[in-house]
Amino acid sequence: MADPGAVASPPLQSEQARALLRALAEPLRLQVIEALGSGERCVCDLTTDLGLAQSKLSFHLKVLKDAGLLSDRQEGRWIYYRLRPEAIDALRGWLAELGAQCGRPASTCT
Amino acid sequence: MADPGAVASPPLQSEQARALLRALAEPLRLQVIEALGSGERCVCDLTTDLGLAQSKLSFHLKVLKDAGLLSDRQEGRWIYYRLRPEAIDALRGWLAELGAQCGRPASTCT
DNA sequence: ACCATAGATCAACTAGAGTTGATTCAAGAC
DNA sequence: GTCTTGAATCAACTCTAGTTGATCTATGGT
Numbered sequence: 617m618a619d620p621g622a623v624a625s626p627p628l629q630s631e632q633a634r635a636l637l638r639a640l641a642e643p644l645r646l647q648v649i650e651a652l653g654s655g656e657r658c659v660c661d662l663t664t665d666l667g668l669a670q671s672k673l674s675f676h677l678k679v680l681k682d683a684g685l686l687s688d689r690q691e692g693r694w695i696y697y698r699l700r701p702e703a704i705d706a707l708r709g710w711l712a713e714l715g716a717q718c719g720r721p722a723s724t725c726t
Numbered sequence: 727m728a729d730p731g732a733v734a735s736p737p738l739q740s741e742q743a744r745a746l747l748r749a750l751a752e753p754l755r756l757q758v759i760e761a762l763g764s765g766e767r768c769v770c771d772l773t774t775d776l777g778l779a780q781s782k783l784s785f786h787l788k789v790l791k792d793a794g795l796l797s798d799r800q801e802g803r804w805i806y807y808r809l810r811p812e813a814i815d816a817l818r819g820w821l822a823e824l825g826a827q828c829g830r831p832a833s834t835c836t
Numbered sequence: 837a838c839c840a841t842a843g844a845t846c847a848a849c850t851a852g853a854g855t856t857g858a859t860t861c862a863a864g865a866c
Numbered sequence: 867g868t869c870t871t872g873a874a875t876c877a878a879c880t881c882t883a884g885t886t887g888a889t890c891t892a893t894g895g896t
Binding site for chain 3: 658659660663673674675678693694
């Protein structure tokens, strides 16, 4: 994917970055993200595919959604989740800023 | 800073990425990183500057060091820590891969 | 109406991470 | 040698996050 470098959306606040970092720092949640890589899927499908207890999956989906990595829609009894790649891009932008602020002796951090 | 996109070093393993993500997901540790942005500093300086208990700072420095974000050197009784910006770049590379794997319907994640 | 299903949420529990004050070890001064 | 200082480490404790099985609410079928 072409590297956007600076993201067009407003820069991440620290708290949002923290939520993203924490959400991604859990192997199981990475599995969820990978399972959604091919496109939107319903919870029932993910539960089966990942072999997770329903409440466990719901918990993790909530963390990812609250962090902004997923969005959902309801269709009858079914809830479908899909990825928001822009959240990953936003985090990369945040990391770029962190690196720029703190990676060069010329800059001063207070 | 110029965006390297793909990093020259071997790609991050998941466990290393996890360590980096977790290390950065703590506000206090971000403060440490910012304090080191202007260059190498000794622990005694950081303790005073950040107003932290010595053992508390040591704990957090260890997490950052173990994750690869800091390196240290000893000079007499003094331990100096400095940032390793390449760790941040590596994490950005890892995120770029995550986005590439999982951000496009064309790719398949198993 | 009743029954089944999907999935979020809950409360209790477990596991992991952060904090604290004490201790230990190494370096340095005398 | 003794004493001081810097900083890592320790054990006990506190706090946060993850897990579990049950419950609740909404949707759908008959």
